[in-house]
Amino acid sequence: MKDFLTGILQLLFSIITLFAWAGFAFAGFAFLGVAFHVTSIQLLIIVGMIVLAFIIGCAVYAAVQDWRKRHHESKY
Structure with missing residues (x-):
């Protein structure tokens, strides 16, 4: 049960992180569009x-x- 909950928490964290990076990317591209007149x-x-x-x-x-x-199977 603990592993299941840990997996759910990791999934939620990765989804939140993905949305945060998407927000940063959107803000960065919006800044490029406004500051440098970059077209779509x-x-x-x-x-x-x-x-x-x-x-x-x-x-x-x-x-x-x-x-x-x-090539290094003996080490791993």
């Missing part, structure tokens, strides 16, 4: 580049972890 198309390109960089970073991280696991 440019914002979409910026967001797309950030998402693409995140996906590539996750793929590289997973590949490095897989390589480390295969």
Whole structure:
């Protein structure tokens, strides 16, 4: 039961954190739009580049972890 409650709390915390980061991102993009007259198309390109960089970073991280696991099995 304790593990179940811990899992629920972690899920709630991650959802709250996700909404907080989304709020920060929205405020940042709104600031870019007002301060630098960035159009919505440019914002979409910026967001797309950030998402693409995140996906590539996750793929590289997973590949490095897989390589480390295969080549250093005695250490792990």
